[in-house]
Amino acid sequence: MSDALKHECGIAQIRLLKPLEFYKEKYGSAFYGVNKMYLMMEKQHNRGQDGAGFASIKLDTTPGERYISRVRSIAQQPIQDIFGQINDRINKELSEHPEYADDVEAQKKNIPYIGEVLLGHVRYGTFGKNSVESVHPFLRQNNWMHRNLIVAGNFNMTNVNQLFDGLVRLGQHPKEKADTITIMEKIGHFLDDAVSKVYKKLKQEGYSKHECSPLIAERLNIAKILKKSSKNWDGGYAMAGLLGHGDAFVLRDPAGIRPAYYYKDDEVVVVASERPVIQTVFNVPFEEVKELEPGHAIITKKSGEVSIKQIIEPLERKACSFERIYFSRGSDAEIYQERKELGKLLMPKVLKSINNDTQNTVFSYIPNTAETSFFGMIETVEKHLNEKKTQAILDGNGMLSAERVTEILSERPRIEKVAIKDVKLRTFITEDSSRDDLVAHVYDVTYGVIKPNDNLVIIDDSIVRGTTLKKSIIKMMDRLNPKKIVVVSSAPQIRYPDCYGIDMARLEDLIAFRAMLELLKENNKYHLVEEVYNKCKAQVDLEDKDVHNFVKDLYDVFTDEEISDKISELISDDTVSAKVETIFQSVENLHKACPKNLGDWYFTGNYPTAGGNRVVNRAFINFYEGNKERAY
Numbered sequence: 152m153s154d155a156l157k158h159e160c161g162i163a164q165i166r167l168l169k170p171l172e173f174y175k176e177k178y179g180s181a182f183y184g185v186n187k188m189y190l191m192m193e194k195q196h197n198r199g200q201d202g203a204g205f206a207s208i209k210l211d212t213t214p215g216e217r218y219i220s221r222v223r224s225i226a227q228q229p230i231q232d233i234f235g236q237i238n239d240r241i242n243k244e245l246s247e248h249p250e251y252a253d254d255v256e257a258q259k260k261n262i263p264y265i266g267e268v269l270l271g272h273v274r275y276g277t278f279g280k281n282s283v284e285s286v287h288p289f290l291r292q293n294n295w296m297h298r299n300l301i302v303a304g305n306f307n308m309t310n311v312n313q314l315f316d317g318l319v320r321l322g323q324h325p326k327e328k329a330d331t332i333t334i335m336e337k338i339g340h341f342l343d344d345a346v347s348k349v350y351k352k353l354k355q356e357g358y359s360k361h362e363c364s365p366l367i368a369e370r371l372n373i374a375k376i377l378k379k380s381s382k383n384w385d386g387g388y389a390m391a392g393l394l395g396h397g398d399a400f401v402l403r404d405p406a407g408i409r410p411a412y413y414y415k416d417d418e419v420v421v422v423a424s425e426r427p428v429i430q431t432v433f434n435v436p437f438e439e440v441k442e443l444e445p446g447h448a449i450i451t452k453k454s455g456e457v458s459i460k461q462i463i464e465p466l467e468r469k470a471c472s473f474e475r476i477y478f479s480r481g482s483d484a485e486i487y488q489e490r491k492e493l494g495k496l497l498m499p500k501v502l503k504s505i506n507n508d509t510q511n512t513v514f515s516y517i518p519n520t521a522e523t524s525f526f527g528m529i530e531t532v533e534k535h536l537n538e539k540k541t542q543a544i545l546d547g548n549g550m551l552s553a554e555r556v557t558e559i560l561s562e563r564p565r566i567e568k569v570a571i572k573d574v575k576l577r578t579f580i581t582e583d584s585s586r587d588d589l590v591a592h593v594y595d596v597t598y599g600v601i602k603p604n605d606n607l608v609i610i611d612d613s614i615v616r617g618t619t620l621k622k623s624i625i626k627m628m629d630r631l632n633p634k635k636i637v638v639v640s641s642a643p644q645i646r647y648p649d650c651y652g653i654d655m656a657r658l659e660d661l662i663a664f665r666a667m668l669e670l671l672k673e674n675n676k677y678h679l680v681e682e683v684y685n686k687c688k689a690q691v692d693l694e695d696k697d698v699h700n701f702v703k704d705l706y707d708v709f710t711d712e713e714i715s716d717k718i719s720e721l722i723s724d725d726t727v728s729a730k731v732e733t734i735f736q737s738v739e740n741l742h743k744a745c746p747k748n749l750g751d752w753y754f755t756g757n758y759p760t761a762g763g764n765r766v767v768n769r770a771f772i773n774f775y776e777g778n779k780e781r782a783y
């Protein structure tokens with residue numbers, strides 16, 4: 152699967168429960184759904200900037216009328232691009248047919264995109280081809296309305312090859328080995344099957360062919376189709392789908408790895424990857440947006456009936472913590488507090504590193520995501536200073552002059568915006584090939600705020616490959632001549648590949664892995680690499696559940712601090728004059744800060760599904776053999 156595509160993305164689904172006339176009447180436009188979808192996708196642009204797609208379905212059309220519209224783009228600003236296209240088309244129709252203006256029925260009949268069921272997707276394709284064909288939603292067309300399937304997901308399966316072979320065993324001949332096609336064909340297979348069965352049953356009951364169609368829509372059991380389709384999926388997913396006649400669903404993986412939230416009232420049913428998106432776009436309070444439980448699906452039938460059904464037995468909840476640290480927008484009420492807490496929990500180690508010398512230390516952050524943890528960090532510095540001030544005043548035994556007390560009280564943490572980010576892009580989720588160049592040019596530095604004897608503490612949310620620091624930040628910071636640069640990471644050391652949707656690249660790309668290898672070399676223990684390789688090779692043919700993560704044994708040779716120190720060396724070089732120190736969050740404190748998202752496999756190597764151990768095993772073999780292929 153070297154050219155596989157990944158889908159660390161955002162999804163949005165809207166079902167309008169009332170006739171379109173209602174929205175025209177109440178909100179002034181029958182394009183209400185399209186407008187809301189635009190906002191929902193725009194507010195999730197943090198989840199994907201390489202592509203965007205939109206699909207909609209019109210309910211109850213007459214045969215011969217088009218009822219599915221889809222538009223996808225990989226333009227530079229893909230969301231704007233697709234809605235630009237949609238708006239142009241709508242405006243063209245409206246200007247050519249002024250009579251449509253107040254006629255919702257004519258609008259629905261003649262203008263594409265307008266519909267009652269809508270699906271949106273923002274995508275980042277971290278490797279492989281980034282062509283428009285790989286952008287979701289995917290479409291499986293059929294002349295039978297019920298068999299039309301539209302799928303968009305935020306997912307990554309660890310066992311696409313096995314799933315593909317499963318399809319072939321079913322007698323299918325899939326046109327591609329890409330994971331979205333495989334997943335869609337799997338659902339499609341059981342959908343076809345279900346439609347045929349319901350149809351047969353209806354015929355037996357004496358209904359005519361024509362009468363069957365609406366009854367099939369009613370009787371199709373989506374939960375059952377999803378149960379059969381997802382039986383062997385191993386991965387992280389929030390999978391959204393629409394059926395041609397108007398049923399809609401979103402299914403979440405059994406460990407709750409990928410996020411999904413929903414809201415419903417008597418006008419709409421909405422599902423999105425992030426909670427605040429729904430809060431803002433539909434103006435609803437936090438408590439009314441619910442999290443979709445792991446292993447469950449939200450199913451909205453064409454009739455408007457909504458149900459939440461358990462599809463798969465939930466596993467131990469391991470929601471992805473990297474969603475909280477970096478991927479999701481920090482505007483979520485819980486995520487915001489969690490990010491602050493991450494900053495706070497790092498402070499004891501930071502104070503130790505600067506010898507409590509807050510007077511000669513400037514605190515700053517690497518934009519943008521780390522800004523929130525920075526606030527948390529500063530609150531803790533203020534607390535520390537208050538304790539120091541109180542002590543100084545108490546030590547004065549009431550004998551201090553007013554000037555001295557003012558002087559004591561006036562000490563504040565020195566905070567500055569030292570690093571500036573020149574573009575709005577997120578570099579981590581930018582396609583691999585163009586990333587290095589982007590990282591090297593995207594940041595700039597503020598001059599004149601650091602004195603030669605200062606420490607500079609700079610917090611980032613995560614250090615993955617270390618390129619942001621090495622190619623850009625450290626060199627720029629060093630030009631300001633600080634005595635010491637303390638790089639603080641909200642996330643623990645990223646040691647293992649992710650295989651559930653956040654692309655943490657190959658093992659050897661991870662700076663923590665490279666640091667560990669360096670240490671093995673320096674300590675004459677590099678033979679352990681071969682030993683682990685042999686162990687990995689020996690378990691290639693085992694069943695996933697029997698595979699063990701032996702890469703952990705290599706990290707276990709060293710303490711976290713030894714690896715952090717080596718990372719400090721790797722991100723600086725001879726040209727850097729300041730002393731560089733790196734401080735990482737501990738896994739324990741990460742769990743304290745983000746108690747609902749305990750998924751930590753990229754930090755600990757503890758994968759929540761059996762397929763994870765196979766992936767890390769393969770990743771290590773690939774590294775050892777110099778094979779550049781992805782492990783999943």
Ligand SMILES: O=P(O)(O)OC[C@H]1O[C@H](OP(=O)(O)OP(=O)(O)O)[C@H](O)[C@@H]1O
Pocket residue numbers: 477517518519520521572576577578579580590611612613614615616617618619620
């Ligand atoms: O160690 P590296 O492999 O270089 O990756 C880590 C960097 O990537 C992310 O920045 P990004 O530009 O994606 O996003 P942000 O502006 O939201 O922080 C993250 O915030 C780190 O700064």
